[in-house]
Amino acid sequence: MIEGISIYEILTLSSILFFIGVYGFFTRENLITVLMSIELILNASAVNFVVINTYLYPDFLQGSVFSIFIIAMAAAETALAIAIIINLYKLVASVEVKDTQKLKY
Amino acid sequence: METILFYILAALIVIFAIATVSTRKILRAVIYLLFVLIAISGIYFLVDYSFLGAIQLTVYGGGVIVLIIFSVLLVHHIELELEVTPLKKKLIAGLISAVGLGITLWAIFTFPFTNATTYKSIEVDDIGRKLLSYGEGGYILPFEVISVLLLAVMVGAIVIAKGKKLNE
Numbered sequence: 001m002i003e004g005i006s007i008y009e010i011l012t013l014s015s016i017l018f019f020i021g022v023y024g025f026f027t028r029e030n031l032i033t034v035l036m037s038i039e040l041i042l043n044a045s046a047v048n049f050v051v052i053n054t055y056l057y058p059d060f061l062q063g064s065v066f067s068i069f070i071i072a073m074a075a076a077e078t079a080l081a082i083a084i085i086i087n088l089y090k091l092v093a094s095v096e097v098k099d100t101q102k103l104k105y
Numbered sequence: 106m107e108t109i110l111f112y113i114l115a116a117l118i119v120i121f122a123i124a125t126v127s128t129r130k131i132l133r134a135v136i137y138l139l140f141v142l143i144a145i146s147g148i149y150f151l152v153d154y155s156f157l158g159a160i161q162l163t164v165y166g167g168g169v170i171v172l173i174i175f176s177v178l179l180v181h182h183i184e185l186e187l188e189v190t191p192l193k194k195k196l197i198a199g200l201i202s203a204v205g206l207g208i209t210l211w212a213i214f215t216f217p218f219t220n221a222t223t224y225k226s227i228e229v230d231d232i233g234r235k236l237l238s239y240g241e242g243g244y245i246l247p248f249e250v251i252s253v254l255l256l257a258v259m260v261g262a263i264v265i266a267k268g269k270k271l272n273e
Contacts, residue, residue, distance in 0.1 A: 008218075069247060075165075
């Protein structure tokens with residue numbers, strides 16, 4: 001719990017972060033920047049888990065444990081996505097969204 | 106003091122997140138993302154959850170960002186500028202995000218949260234006991250699932266990144 005900060009301020013901050021990520025997800029046309037927008041969205045949700053746990057239910061640890069799982073999932077997802085991006089670059093020599101029409105071959 | 110620190114961190118997060126999704130130089134976007142992640146770990150330190158703050162710094166600041174930087178260097182020319190998104194697409198995306206943000210904030214501010222009266226910081230040994238306990242409220246099953254997932258991702262990333270050559 002932060003002195004002088006209620007839960008509303010932190011939830012506002014994480015909502016703003018989440019929707020900045022959504023905006024980036026819609027507007028970016030490069031696969032790596034889309035991936036970075038997804039990182040922003042995942043971080044906003046992890047902040048929400050931690051804050052709701054510490055402010056509302058400090059006796060339980062669900063939010064804290066699941067924020068660790070979120071970070072592990074995000075790291076795994078990034079590694080796999082970058083493997084796919086590099087493979088795609090070998091195949092079509094581009095990482096723009098509009099050039100990635102074929103996944104099956 | 107903590108209030109001022111929180112507002113500084115919040116301003117840093119919002120400014121650099123906007124810079125991340127709007128700059129046209131891709132390597133700068135990655136560095137702005139690094140600033141956002143470090144500021145978020147500052148929030149974790151402020152709510153007395155130092156373990157997750159350290160995890161955030163090592164996994165994101167040390168792992169994910171380096172991975173993204175390497176992939177940027179592998180697939181782009183270093184001075185390449187991203188294409189400009191059409192204004193119509195930007196407007197539509199901004200409108201959707203603003204409407205979603207408005208609905209979310211309305212839902213948050215109309216919900217009466219009842220703050221807990223007691224407060225304690227989250228200790229690492231509690232987390233470790235929770236993760237490894239198989240009794241009631243234990244998390245041994247998701248823990249094992251996550252470890253299997255990490256193994257599968259390691260194997261999958263190697264197999265996919267090896268791939269086929271262009272001329273085969």
